[in-house]
Amino acid sequence: MNNILEATRINKIVELGKNNELHILKDVNLEIKEGEFVAVMGPSGSGKSTLLYNVSGMDRISSGDVLFKGNEIGKLKEENLAKIRLNNMGFIFQNINLLKNLSLIDNVMFPALVSKDADKNKVYKRAKKLLEMTGIAALENNNINQASGGQLQRVAICRALINDPDILFGDEPTGALDSKSATEIMSLLTEINKKGTTVMLVTHDAKVAAKTERVLFMVDGKIVASKKMNKFDAKVDNIKEREESIMKWIVESTDTYSNKGEEKMAK
Numbered sequence: 001m002n003n004i005l006e007a008t009r010i011n012k013i014v015e016l017g018k019n020n021e022l023h024i025l026k027d028v029n030l031e032i033k034e035g036e037f038v039a040v041m042g043p044s045g046s047g048k049s050t051l052l053y054n055v056s057g058m059d060r061i062s063s064g065d066v067l068f069k070g071n072e073i074g075k076l077k078e079e080n081l082a083k084i085r086l087n088n089m090g091f092i093f094q095n096i097n098l099l100k101n102l103s104l105i106d107n108v109m110f111p112a113l114v115s116k117d118a119d120k121n122k123v124y125k126r127a128k129k130l131l132e133m134t135g136i137a138a139l140e141n142n143n144i145n146q147a148s149g150g151q152l153q154r155v156a157i158c159r160a161l162i163n164d165p166d167i168l169f170g171d172e173p174t175g176a177l178d179s180k181s182a183t184e185i186m187s188l189l190t191e192i193n194k195k196g197t198t199v200m201l202v203t204h205d206a207k208v209a210a211k212t213e214r215v216l217f218m219v220d221g222k223i224v225a226s227k228k229m230n231k232f233d234a235k236v237d238n239i240k241e242r243e244e245s246i247m248k249w250i251v252e253s254t255d256t257y258s259n260k261g262e263e264k265m266a267k
């Protein structure tokens, strides 16, 4: 399998004022294979969201290289990068970010209608199919205040998929949902991944990570550990066992790689 995403020694440094900067990502290397389903975990402030935004071209790295499908994107002009984000990548966030004055289906169609020569009829059909796939077709003409949090997150997923992206990025996509909706959204993402879309998620939730096939653990701006599993298959895999093994691994990794662990090792 080819790498869809390859980051080499990327750094992110933000200026906080005169002589004051914050080094958030520190020489991070990352490879994601086409079709993979990857979760990024780690303590709050360790740099998970920053990693996601920087490898997806939503934000600019300070140094290093990011290859998307073999092409360097770290230094592309904004307009070229925007085209890649629009056509090849989908984004889902915790705060769902839908447009208030549009119906649910119009929100889904929106990213596909940005291009002047979009065929509105074709786009509508695809949007409708996505709403059907995610079980909310009956709500297509509702406003966003006429849908639950879980339903809105499905709309956000449909919108992220409207341009048939190669990769879907999610920053805590289930973070604001109740546990039933979160489980449903994860089942949906599992299905989407099975159909071939690469998925990279940031999550605090081991139950979410248990449905992925590789979990990266970040501490203080670095990926310090990685846990590989088989692709989740609800027919044969026990989700509870996977979740528990991830939680155990997180405790061990935290103990080994957190400052406390480093102090311990130094002694």
Ligand SMILES: Nc1ncnc2c1ncn2[C@@H]1O[C@H](COP(=O)(O)OP(=O)(O)OP(=O)(O)O)[C@@H](O)[C@H]1O
Binding pocket: 014, 022, 024, 042, 043, 044, 045, 046, 047, 048, 049, 050, 051
């Ligand atoms: N633009 C910015 N300006 C200043 N500080 C920033 C900026 N972006 C991120 N940070 C800081 O960098 C660190 C890493 O942030 P990031 O959001 O990537 O962490 P995270 O692991 O995703 O955290 P959480 O789990 O709490 O969402 C944090 O201390 C954050 O406050």
